[in-house]
């Protein structure tokens with residue numbers, strides 16, 4: 155596996171201005187496409203429940219899926235992201251890949267993660283109680299993760315949210331937490347992430363061994379895919395405040411759409 159180096163997002167070349175070069179890396183059959191949802195296909199919104207894909211973006215994704223093998227990879231629960239994209243013919247990896255579904259009833263849950271579900275049932279009421287006095291905390295329970303959104307929490311109290319969560323997790327080692335954009339995500343402490351989900355999906359989407367892939371995402375959790383996935387390139391949308399393993403960048407969803415249109419012209 156090639157070793158990748160982290161870069162500052164501002165130093166990444168634009169996937170649009172360098173499209174010719176991007177394209178040169180594609181195999182003749184075209185790349186496999188892996189697309190994140192929030193911040194990539196749908197704008198980031200104040201309330202995670204309001205996130206929606208535009209008709210224009212949806213139509214582009216549909217057309218792309220008719221040209222290239224394609225999967226949507228999200229931190230959202232599988233049923234949630236499937237419902238929001240609303241293209242039943244696609245492959246989806248929900249909860250960072252702990253649950254995967256595809257056309258013709260294809261479905262796969264991570265077996266080790268299934269065993270951790272009771273722990274979520276146990277910690278959810280504890281966390282709700284510990285955080286009840288902090289205004290704006292928003293819980294999102296998914297099958298394999300528990301997300302604690304704090305976009306609405308006063309900045310002065312953000313640290314309190316983090317420390318309360320850390321304290322509860324000290325007694326529950328079967329789960330671990332990851333930080334996203336104004337969200338703490340509690341997930342099974344299993345070495346599994348979007349990158350491993352993509353590696354798994356590559357085998358579903360293509361008969362060939364390790365087909366070239368393009369992964370487009372905006373968040374820290376997408377870094378696992380940028381870093382881990384071999385024989386492919388990563389496209390970072392916007393910035394997430396840290397260095398990145400992506401190869402190219404797109405500024406925003408408008409540029410994502412332009413990138414998709416260029417892919418469709420090929």
Ligand SMILES: [Mg+2]
Nearest residue numbers: 190192193373
């Ligand atoms: Mg995202």
